[in-house]
Amino acid sequence: MSKLLVAQSGGPTAAINATLAGVLDAATNNPQIDGILGGINGIEGVLKENFLDLTELSNNREKIRILWQTPAAALGSCRWKLKSEDEDAESYKVFVSIMKKYDIGYFVYIGGNDSMDTVDKLSAYCRKNGVENLCIIGAPKTIDNDLVGTDHCPGFGSAAKYIATTIAEIERDCHVYTTKAVTVVEIMGRNAGWLTAASALSRIHGAKGPDMIYLCERPFVLEECISKIRRLFEKQDAVLIAISEGVKDDSGHYISEVLQPADADAFGHVQIAGVATVLADQIKKELGCKTRAIAFNLMQRASASLASKRDLLESYQLGSMAAKAAIAGQSGKMTALRRLQTKDYAVEYELVDVSMVSNREKKVPLRMIAPSGDDVTQEMMDYLLPLIQGLPDISYADGLPLHLSLYE
Amino acid sequence: MSKLLVAQSGGPTAAINATLAGVLDAATNNPQIDGILGGINGIEGVLKENFLDLTELSNNREKIRILWQTPAAALGSCRWKLKSEDEDAESYKVFVSIMKKYDIGYFVYIGGNDSMDTVDKLSAYCRKNGVENLCIIGAPKTIDNDLVGTDHCPGFGSAAKYIATTIAEIERDCHVYTTKAVTVVEIMGRNAGWLTAASALSRIHGAKGPDMIYLCERPFVLEECISKIRRLFEKQDAVLIAISEGVKDDSGHYISEVLQPADADAFGHVQIAGVATVLADQIKKELGCKTRAIAFNLMQRASASLASKRDLLESYQLGSMAAKAAIAGQSGKMTALRRLQTKDYAVEYELVDVSMVSNREKKVPLRMIAPSGDDVTQEMMDYLLPLIQGLPDISYADGLPLHLSLYE
Numbered sequence: 058m059s060k061l062l063v064a065q066s067g068g069p070t071a072a073i074n075a076t077l078a079g080v081l082d083a084a085t086n087n088p089q090i091d092g093i094l095g096g097i098n099g100i101e102g103v104l105k106e107n108f109l110d111l112t113e114l115s116n117n118r119e120k121i122r123i124l125w126q127t128p129a130a131a132l133g134s135c136r137w138k139l140k141s142e143d144e145d146a147e148s149y150k151v152f153v154s155i156m157k158k159y160d161i162g163y164f165v166y167i168g169g170n171d172s173m174d175t176v177d178k179l180s181a182y183c184r185k186n187g188v189e190n191l192c193i194i195g196a197p198k199t200i201d202n203d204l205v206g207t208d209h210c211p212g213f214g215s216a217a218k219y220i221a222t223t224i225a226e227i228e229r230d231c232h233v234y235t236t237k238a239v240t241v242v243e244i245m246g247r248n249a250g251w252l253t254a255a256s257a258l259s260r261i262h263g264a265k266g267p268d269m270i271y272l273c274e275r276p277f278v279l280e281e282c283i284s285k286i287r288r289l290f291e292k293q294d295a296v297l298i299a300i301s302e303g304v305k306d307d308s309g310h311y312i313s314e315v316l317q318p319a320d321a322d323a324f325g326h327v328q329i330a331g332v333a334t335v336l337a338d339q340i341k342k343e344l345g346c347k348t349r350a351i352a353f354n355l356m357q358r359a360s361a362s363l364a365s366k367r368d369l370l371e372s373y374q375l376g377s378m379a380a381k382a383a384i385a386g387q388s389g390k391m392t393a394l395r396r397l398q399t400k401d402y403a404v405e406y407e408l409v410d411v412s413m414v415s416n417r418e419k420k421v422p423l424r425m426i427a428p429s430g431d432d433v434t435q436e437m438m439d440y441l442l443p444l445i446q447g448l449p450d451i452s453y454a455d456g457l458p459l460h461l462s463l464y465e
Numbered sequence: 466m467s468k469l470l471v472a473q474s475g476g477p478t479a480a481i482n483a484t485l486a487g488v489l490d491a492a493t494n495n496p497q498i499d500g501i502l503g504g505i506n507g508i509e510g511v512l513k514e515n516f517l518d519l520t521e522l523s524n525n526r527e528k529i530r531i532l533w534q535t536p537a538a539a540l541g542s543c544r545w546k547l548k549s550e551d552e553d554a555e556s557y558k559v560f561v562s563i564m565k566k567y568d569i570g571y572f573v574y575i576g577g578n579d580s581m582d583t584v585d586k587l588s589a590y591c592r593k594n595g596v597e598n599l600c601i602i603g604a605p606k607t608i609d610n611d612l613v614g615t616d617h618c619p620g621f622g623s624a625a626k627y628i629a630t631t632i633a634e635i636e637r638d639c640h641v642y643t644t645k646a647v648t649v650v651e652i653m654g655r656n657a658g659w660l661t662a663a664s665a666l667s668r669i670h671g672a673k674g675p676d677m678i679y680l681c682e683r684p685f686v687l688e689e690c691i692s693k694i695r696r697l698f699e700k701q702d703a704v705l706i707a708i709s710e711g712v713k714d715d716s717g718h719y720i721s722e723v724l725q726p727a728d729a730d731a732f733g734h735v736q737i738a739g740v741a742t743v744l745a746d747q748i749k750k751e752l753g754c755k756t757r758a759i760a761f762n763l764m765q766r767a768s769a770s771l772a773s774k775r776d777l778l779e780s781y782q783l784g785s786m787a788a789k790a791a792i793a794g795q796s797g798k799m800t801a802l803r804r805l806q807t808k809d810y811a812v813e814y815e816l817v818d819v820s821m822v823s824n825r826e827k828k829v830p831l832r833m834i835a836p837s838g839d840d841v842t843q844e845m846m847d848y849l850l851p852l853i854q855g856l857p858d859i860s861y862a863d864g865l866p867l868h869l870s871l872y873e
Contacts, residue, residue: 069637069638069641098641098642098643101643127637128634128637128638129634129637129638129640129641130641133640133641133642133643134641134642135642135643136642136644218864218865221864221865222770222865222866223764223767223768225865225866225868226536226537226763226764226767226768226769226770227763227764227767229477229535229536229537229767229868230477230536230537230763230766230767231763232537232541233477233506233537233538233541233542234506234541234542234543234544235506235509235541235543236544240763258864258865259865261863261865262862262863262865262867262868263870264868264870330738330742334738334742349762349763351760351762351763351764352759352760352762354757354759355634355635355638355639355648355757355759356631356634356635356759356764358638359631359634359635359637359638360631360634361634362630362634362770362771363770363771365864442863442864445864445865446863446864447864448861453856454670455669455670455850455854456626456629456666456773456850456853456854456855457626457629457630457633457666457667457669457670457853458630458633459670460633460637460670460672462671462672
């Protein structure tokens with residue numbers, strides 16, 4: 058009998074608390090578990106013994122139901138990255154001693170790339186140093202969908218659904234006027250364009266969707282963009298562009314930096330504007346038309362109200378499986394999804410070695426980008442569409458969804 | 466027997482098509498109506514005889530149901546403002562001749578301030594010039610909630626619900642890290658702060674909500690804002706600010722212009738950045754903390770997926786009543802909502818003279834703003850809360866809401 062510790066890390070998603078719910082459900086009333094602890098603010102909080110006893114919560118069905126529909130990491134998150142043992146042996150020793158002090162035998166870490174790196178390092182350290190009775194398992198999470206080893210990432214489906222829904226809605230808004238206008242929508246993704254690709258789903262009911270979709274996997278050429286707008290303006294008034302925040306030019310520089318004057322700082326512009334703002338400005342300058350820059354910003358990862366039910370269910374299962382795997386004695390693994398080659402969408406849940414996940418990125422393969430460079434292929438549509446299916450049954454009171462707070 | 470013409474104008478909302486559905490339902494199978502026409506792109510399209518026959522649509526229950534849940538003006542909109550008869554007598558003559566040519570006896574115009582001005586001018590012209598058998602009625606619409614003569618405006622409740630829900634969601638995201646950070650959210654409203662006030666509703670389930678809420682009715686003082694952030698940072702890491710796009714300083718200049726360097730144009734910044742960007746930059750400069758600027762942009766007026774059911778129902782009724790009033794021979798009126806002084810929320814529908822609505826703005830009264838200048842009062846909360854109640858029953862297919870397109 059020992060305790061299970063769970064913590065969350067990286068950028069929040071609308072589904073990361075469903076994964077937490079899965080961990081809690083699997084650990085509750087398990088004869089091998091005599092308590093569940095939550096680490097506040099990820100591994101950073103764990104190393105400071107910033108723990109919350111979740112045992113009571115895990116038995117409260119009503120609260121767990123609200124946890125499912127609560128966006129953003131309920132246990133908080135951190136941006137802190139565990140260094141290698143060579144660089145910071147102390148943190149590893151502290152970690153092991155804290156685990157012993159609290160009688161923690163199982164640690165489930167929910168997160169993305171960096172978090173899987175932490176799982177990898179800590180589990181390898183325990184193995185190497187003969188630390189017994191401590192199993193460490195990762196549960197994946199990232200709206201960026203860039204984790205290797207899993208067909209797709211928990212949280213991505215909900216963000217993709219937000220993007221598809223919202224693009225479909227604002228597209229209608231953009232088309233009500235007869236003035237020539239370009240709307241540029243910036244979507245998260247520094248290195249992987251999966252989320253931006255999801256803007257194409259807005260077309261599934263026959264809507265036009267974005268006129269151009271620029272993913273960060275392909276170099277962006279401003280001249281091509283401008284001449285395409287010119288051509289489109291011959292037959293339509295409104296042009297809609299979806300673009301990854303991390304789009305770069307052919308020498309690998311971010312467009313937002315390239316198109317922005319180098320000495321902007323002298324004007325007190327302490328932050329570099331996003332690519333939508335910068336591109337909209339450039340289009341206005343070149344074509345003289347009205348432009349509008351929109352950034353989906355935090356909304357795309359926090360919009361639990363528009364979550365994908367399938368994403369939530371899968372996220373829950375991956376958390377549940379992670380806890381069960383740890384309790385069964387597995388360590389250094391991540392739970393993952395394998396899509397089956399069946400006619401109807403189906404997945405299998407599996408464990409993969411976390412060492413093959415950490416510090417790698419799954420980018421959009423070029424075959425999923427249209428030859429024109431400004432759209433996606435049918436293969437991408439087929440990949441994405443199953444992930445946004447279903448609406449969660451959300452509890453509202455007084456007109457607003459209920460959320461659960463675990464700590465102040 | 467004559468035809469009814471309906472058109473939409475001004476900025477789109479999530480509820481303006483519910484009003485259109487109300488007009489169509491009231492006119493369908495009415496013995497006085499022998500056809501329903503839609504004017505494409507508001508009065509501008511009407512004057513170009515850009516009509517769509519809506520008679521068949523009005524008998525299609527399934528399509529009308531999808532129309533309800535379709536955001537943005539399904540008949541298109543315009544930014545064109547009808548001049549006075551002195552300045553442009555020709556447009557008035559053209560209007561009347563088109564009405565006669567198409568045998569139009571009733572015209573319902575759905576829109577905001579400018580549209581009510583059009584209703585006022587055209588109905589006054591008809592009265593003065595003895596144009597018979599032409600009744601012109603306005604149905605209100607604006608997310609800004611700034612129309613005089615009605616307790617609140619159709620479209621506002623849905624936008625308010627989007628804002629309250631989204632602030633509640635992103636607030637959770639902002640609080641997951643332990644880094645000092647300020648998030649500034651820019652909300653629509655050049656002259657009236659109603660929508661920004663709705664950010665306070667995010668608190669109704671005990672969440673903290675925005676730390677500061679700045680409406681455009683009160684001069685914004687940067688120093689006060691900065692020192693409040695300093696004080697808050699002593700006890701918390703994340704600070705959330707909601708601010709009206711139209712916030713001004715005490716000499717009446719937009720903050721976005723005041724805080725932005727005058728010679729920015731030399732840098733190719735053809736558009737003045739929004740107040741959130743400008744304020745976030747300034748805060749970063751003064752306090753050196755991480756900042757993030759978010760603009761709710763088109764999402765706040767297009768987010769039909771998060772609409773208020775009450776808003777949709779009221780919007781429908783106001784459209785229905787407008788058509789019925791026109792058919793009953795009324796002209797130069799706008800349909801409006803009067804809130805009853807009952808314990809539970811209740812409204813009465815009434816007709817008001819459109820001349821008392823046009824070219825006026827209903828701002829937030831100062832008594833609804835907290836003495837500190839950075840929050841709202843309980844009276845504002847009581848005013849707002851009933852307006853965001855209820856979820857529409859939205860039809861989805863393949864994971865996305867269905868929308869109706871009336872023309873290419």
